[in-house]
Amino acid sequence: MASSILQQVFGYERFRGPQADIVAHVIAGGDALVLMPTGGGKSLCYQVPAIARQRAGQGITVVVSPLIALMHDQVGALHEAGVEAAFLNSSLTFEEAQAVERRLARGEITLLYAAPERLTTPRFQALLDGLQARGQLALFAIDEAHCVSQWGHDFRPEYRGLSVLHERFPGVPRIALTATADALTRADIVERLQLQQARQFVSSFDRPNIRYRIVEKKEPTQQLLRFLEAEHEGDAGIVYCQSRKRVEETAQLLCERGLDALPYHAGLDAAVRQRSQDRFLRDDGVVMVATIAFGMGIDKPDVRFVAHLDMPKNIEGYYQETGRAGRDGLPSQAWMAYGLQDVVNQRRMIDESPAADEYKQVMRGKLDALLALAEATDCRRVRLLGYFGEPSTPCGNCDNCLAPPQVWDGTDAARKLLSTIYRVQQKSGIGFGAGHLMDILRGKATDKVAQFGHQEVSTFGIGAEFSEAQLRGVLRQLIAVGALAVDAEAYNTLRLTDGSRAVLKGERQVLLRESVSQGGGRTRRAGT
Numbered sequence: 001m002a003s004s005i006l007q008q009v010f011g012y013e014r015f016r017g018p019q020a021d022i023v024a025h026v027i028a029g030g031d032a033l034v035l036m037p038t039g040g041g042k043s044l045c046y047q048v049p050a051i052a053r054q055r056a057g058q059g060i061t062v063v064v065s066p067l068i069a070l071m072h073d074q075v076g077a078l079h080e081a082g083v084e085a086a087f088l089n090s091s092l093t094f095e096e097a098q099a100v101e102r103r104l105a106r107g108e109i110t111l112l113y114a115a116p117e118r119l120t121t122p123r124f125q126a127l128l129d130g131l132q133a134r135g136q137l138a139l140f141a142i143d144e145a146h147c148v149s150q151w152g153h154d155f156r157p158e159y160r161g162l163s164v165l166h167e168r169f170p171g172v173p174r175i176a177l178t179a180t181a182d183a184l185t186r187a188d189i190v191e192r193l194q195l196q197q198a199r200q201f202v203s204s205f206d207r208p209n210i211r212y213r214i215v216e217k218k219e220p221t222q223q224l225l226r227f228l229e230a231e232h233e234g235d236a237g238i239v240y241c242q243s244r245k246r247v248e249e250t251a252q253l254l255c256e257r258g259l260d261a262l263p264y265h266a267g268l269d270a271a272v273r274q275r276s277q278d279r280f281l282r283d284d285g286v287v288m289v290a291t292i293a294f295g296m297g298i299d300k301p302d303v304r305f306v307a308h309l310d311m312p313k314n315i316e317g318y319y320q321e322t323g324r325a326g327r328d329g330l331p332s333q334a335w336m337a338y339g340l341q342d343v344v345n346q347r348r349m350i351d352e353s354p355a356a357d358e359y360k361q362v363m364r365g366k367l368d369a370l371l372a373l374a375e376a377t378d379c380r381r382v383r384l385l386g387y388f389g390e391p392s393t394p395c396g397n398c399d400n401c402l403a404p405p406q407v408w409d410g411t412d413a414a415r416k417l418l419s420t421i422y423r424v425q426q427k428s429g430i431g432f433g434a435g436h437l438m439d440i441l442r443g444k445a446t447d448k449v450a451q452f453g454h455q456e457v458s459t460f461g462i463g464a465e466f467s468e469a470q471l472r473g474v475l476r477q478l479i480a481v482g483a484l485a486v487d488a489e490a491y492n493t494l495r496l497t498d499g500s501r502a503v504l505k506g507e508r509q510v511l512l513r514e515s516v517s518q519g520g521g522r523t524r525r526a527g528t
């Protein structure tokens with residue numbers, strides 16, 4: 001039955017990967033938690049069971065989705081396939097919503113898409129009660145299930161209310177789906193949605209056609225231009241920036257260089273955003289320069305690159321954003337530029353947020369994991385998949401595999417830096433920022449050095465042989481491994497942590513990418 005629905009309704013030959021198992025399990029009335037990468041084919045996992053259960057006289061499937069645009073697209077596509085589908089969200093007038101509700105009550109709908117906040121209203125609950133009483137509630141599908149978790153990268157409080165589904169309708173099977181969930185988020189989804197009994201279907205998260213490349217920021221926009229001009233002429237792609245201002249500037253610059261670039265961020269008029277999005281989907285070779293406001297639910301198969309001009313918050317966000325490249329399976333690239341300033345900015349955003357300390361601590365850990373990925377000298381994919389709990393072997397399709405970076409032993413520089421921080425703190429009783437500390441280590445007699453008498457610190461000038469670029473690399477690495485902390489509440493001063501000791505005592509080696517050690521003669525190949 002399931003495969004005939006697949007063929008007749010959707011026109012596909014066969015199920016892909018785990019789809020067949022998931023569909024069979026859900027049709028049989030089991031609960032499921034599905035983790036599948038973007039483009040993996042999650043929609044069919046509940047659409048086929050919805051049709052099968054409707055045909056078996058079990059009634060309607062309610063799909064919870066956070067995105068109005070996505071509901072529109074899916075309902076449109078289902079209509080074309082001859083499936084009765086409708087949505088209920090804030091884009092409908094009261095009369096339109098009533099019309100949908102009437103169709104629903106008459107059992108004329110197979111799949112109903114609804115926004116989470118709509119689902120938990122008394123009015124909607126009464127509707128569901130009615131359906132349930134008549135045995136016409138076939139299935140709940142909860143899309144983008146990571147939105148229920150505050151540890152996920154897209155927490156939506158409305159999702160919390162979805163726990164009522166299980167409490168009120170315990171007999172109705174549920175399928176929750178997400179493309180991004182590390183172990184913590186996954187556990188949270190299970191708990192919040194009470195999916196302890198659900199079977200988990202975890203697909204490989206690997207996107208083998210995406211080539212990962214992470215570069216150190218020097219002149220980011222120039223680096224981006226060189227990347228685009230050399231490797232992606234005429235290609236469609238997305239450039240993510242941290243701020244609206246940077247989106248505007250970058251889009252303009254790309255346009256000046258003859259690219260078909262459009263800005264996109266939440267500060268732009270809704271009509272303008274819609275137009276840009278339509279152009280991106282319809283026309284060839286449009287480059288969307290955007291904040292993370294852009295992208296969720298956009299299904300464009302031939303996005304050839306996703307570039308991050310600024311470092312995202314965490315690996316989950318990074319992986320979801322880069323996952324928008326190459327849905328068609330053809331070679332695509334994920335390119336990111338990162339620098340110390342990114343780390344400092346992200347830290348500050350965490351530190352200054354009004355969230356609870358426990359939450360901030362988790363966010364810092366996630367940021368550190370991303371930074372460690374950026375600083376890695378071994379296979380990026382192994383690290384990425386490892387972060388999601390999936391073991392793998394070097395991929396041959398990332399920058400580090402293709403051109404193993406030269407590695408520079410920064411252990412000595414790291415110890416000297418840490419002991420400078422220690423001594424300066426001892427002497428002055430306050431912390432200092434990276435620039436000043438590097439000046440001391442390199443023996444630069446600046447006004448500030450004189451003002452604080454820091455030329456008397458015993459490490460003054462003992463790191464004269466290190467370039468500023470080298471020391472910045474060391475600092476980033478130390479922050480990445482937690483051997484140094486940035487105190488955003490005190491002017492980004494650096495302070496030692498519990499992790500500093502192992503480095504100071506020489507128990508922990510600090511290996512750095514060659515790119516930061518221009519001029520350093522003490523290089524060696526990775527892995528030798």
Ligand code: ADP
Nearest residue numbers: 012014015016037038039040041042043044299
């Ligand atoms: P996700 O929601 O996991 O990102 P979608 O459900 O949007 O993925 O599916 C991604 C693309 O793959 C869609 O264009 C879909 O039509 C296609 N697809 C899904 N399953 C199959 C299949 N079994 N055979 C062929 N194409 C499929």
Ligand code: ZN
Nearest residue numbers: 379395398401
């Ligand atoms: Zn690799």
